[in-house]
Amino acid sequence: MSDLEFSLLVLPSILASLLFFHLLLRRNQKSYHLPPGNMGWPLLGENIGYLKPYKATTIGKFMEEHISKYGKIYKSNLFGEPTIVSADAGLNRFILQNEGRLFECSYPRSIGGILGKWSMLVLVGDMHRNMRIISLNFLSNARLRTHLLQEVEKHTLLVLGSWKQNSVICAQDEAKKFTFNLMAKHIMSLDPGKPETEQLKKEYITFMKGVVSAPLNFPGTAYRKALQSRSTILQFIEIRMEERIKNECKADDDLLGWVLKNSSLSKEQILDLVLSLLFAGHETSSVSIALAIYFLQSCPKAVQELREEHEEIVKAKKQSQQMELNWDDYKKMEFTQCVVSETLRLGNVVRFLHRKALRDVRYRGYDIPCGWKVLPVIAAVHLDPSLFDQPQHFNPWRWQRNICYSSSWFNILWLQAGGGSYADGSSTATSNKNFMPFGGGPRLCAGSELAKLEMAVFLHHLVLNYHWELADADQAFALPFVDFPKGLPIRVQQHKPFCVETTPTSPPTFPCKNN
Secondary structure, X not given: OOHHHHHHHHHHHHHXXXXXXXXHHHHHHHOOOOOOEOOOEOOOEOHHHHOOOEEOOOOHHHHHHHHHHHOOEEEEEEXXXXXXXXXXXXXXXXXXXXXXXXXXXXXXXXXXXXXXXOOOOOOOHHHHHHHHHHHHHHOOHHHHHHHHHHHHHHHHHHHHOOOOOOOEEEHXXXXXXXXXXXXXXXXXXXXXXXXXXXXXXXXHHHHHHXXXXXXXXXXXXXXXXXXXXXXXXXXXXXXXXXHHHHOOOOOOOOHHHHHHHHOOOOHHHHHHHHHHHHHHHHHHHHHHHHHHHHHHHOOHHHHHHHHHHHHHHHHHHHHOOOOOOOHHHHHOOHHHHHHHHHHXXXXXXXXXXXXXXXXXXXXXXXXXXXXXXXXXXXXXXXXXXXXXXXXXXXXHHHHHHOOOOHHHHHHXXXXXXXXXXXXXXXXXXXXXXXXXXXXXXXXXXXOHHHHHHHHHHHHHHHHHHEEEEEOOOOOOEEOOOEEOOOOOEEEEEEXXXXXXXXXXXXXXXXXXXXX
16 A cells, blocks of 8 residues: 555544544533633733723723623633633632632732742642731731730831921822831831841832832843842841841740741741731732822811811820820721721722632633633722722711721621621621622731721821822822822821810711812
8 A cells, every 4th residue: 555545544534533622622612601701812812901000999991891891700811821800799709718629829920939939929728828827826916906006106106207397298108118117127126217127128129119010030120120139138038037046036026036936937938928928018008008198188078087086086095194006096996997998998909819710610600610810800899889889989988887996897807708697796798798908718818907007007197197188190000009100299287286175077978089
C-alpha cells in the first residue's frame, strides 16, 4: 500500500476523531448554563473597560452598562481569566460565607509577588486561619480598650495639633501620616518623626506606588521600584527582629514582640505578616478618614450633629475631671458610628474581592465552573437603589434605624462571619446583611474594629477643633483603588470654644447631596 493510499485510508478516521472531540468539547461547554455577558478581546478580555477610573461614589459606566444589559450576575474575562462578576447581594454573601468550601481567595500573582507569599491577603486554608488568629489576638477587644484607644488619640492629636489657622492642608496626606505613624508604633514601637520612622515611610510610599501600578517588572517601572523598596523594608524589619531575639526581649507591647513571644512562625512568615499588616492598617483606614472629611464638608447638618454629640462627651468628662477618651466615651459616639457606616458604604474603599470556584457551583439557575475567577463587587451592593434609598447621597441618618452603636457592630460582624441571626438573639435586618465594608465570612477583616475606632476618635477631635472647606475642587476616584487626585486640599479654621447648652438637631428631610 502506497503512502498516498494509506493517507487516504487514515484521513477519514482522523477527521472523524477531530470532529468527535470538537463536538464533545462543545457539548461540555454547553453543559454549563453560564450567566450572560461578554468575554471581550482575546488576551485583553474586558480589563481596559473594567479598570478605567471613575467616581468612587458610583460603580462606573462600564459596570452600569453591563448590569443594565446582562443583570447583576454576568460573565466576563478579567485579569487574564474567565470570570463571573457579581453585583448581587445574595451571591456575594454566598461566596464569602463559603470560603474554603466552594470558593477560595485568588488574587493576581503580581499581588503575591509584591506583598509576599505569606501575606494574609493571598494566603488560604489553615495558614491563613493561623495568621488571622494571631492578628485577632493582638487586636483583641481588651487591647483596644486598654491600649490602642489611647494610642489612637495620641496620634490623632499629634497630627491635628500641627494644623495652622487658615492654612491649606492635604487631608489625604494628613490621614496617611496619622495611620502610618499609628501602625509603625503599633507594629514595631517606632516613634513618629524619628529618622528611622521617616526613612521607613519614604520606602513605604515607593512600595505603595508599585502595589497599585501595572505589574511590569522592568527597570524604572513603579513595580520594579516597589520590589526594591519591599526588600529594604523587610531588611529594616529583620534587623529589629534579630535585635530583639539577640537581647532576649520578651516584651509584647507591639505586634512584632507579640509574634516573637507567642507564635512559632518562621522568620519569612513574620516578615510578610508585618508588611501585610502595615499595608492593610495604613492604606484603607487613611482613605476612609479622607472620605469622611470629604463627605462631611458638603453636609453641614451632619457636622453640627457630630459636634453636639462630642461636646456632650467633653462636658461629661470635665465634670468627672477626666481628659483622655475611654471606652465608655467611645460607646457614646452613636451618631459618629452612623457617619462611619455611611462613609464606608458610600466611599467603598474595598470595591471588589478576588475569589475562584473550587468546584462547579450552581446559583439561581446559573453555573459557576470550577476554576473560574469570581468577583463579588461590594460597591455595587452598597450603591444599589433597590437596597439603599438614594444610595449616592451621603445620609448618615439612614443608620439610626440600624446601626448607630458599637454593640450593634458586633451583631453585624457575627452575621457576616456566617451566623444566621444576630449574636444577641435579635432579628436580622436586610440592610445590615447587605452592608459588608470589611468583607465577610472566615476572611472578615481582622482590623475592622480598629479602623472604626480610628475614624471615630479622629472625627471627635476634628469637629471639636476645626471648621474646614475644600480649598480646591477634588473628589475621590476609583483607580480601582480609591484616591483623591489632588490629595483633598482643605482650608482649616480653628473652632471657637463650644457652648455646652446645645439643642439637639433633627435629621434633614433629605440627605446631603455630594458633588
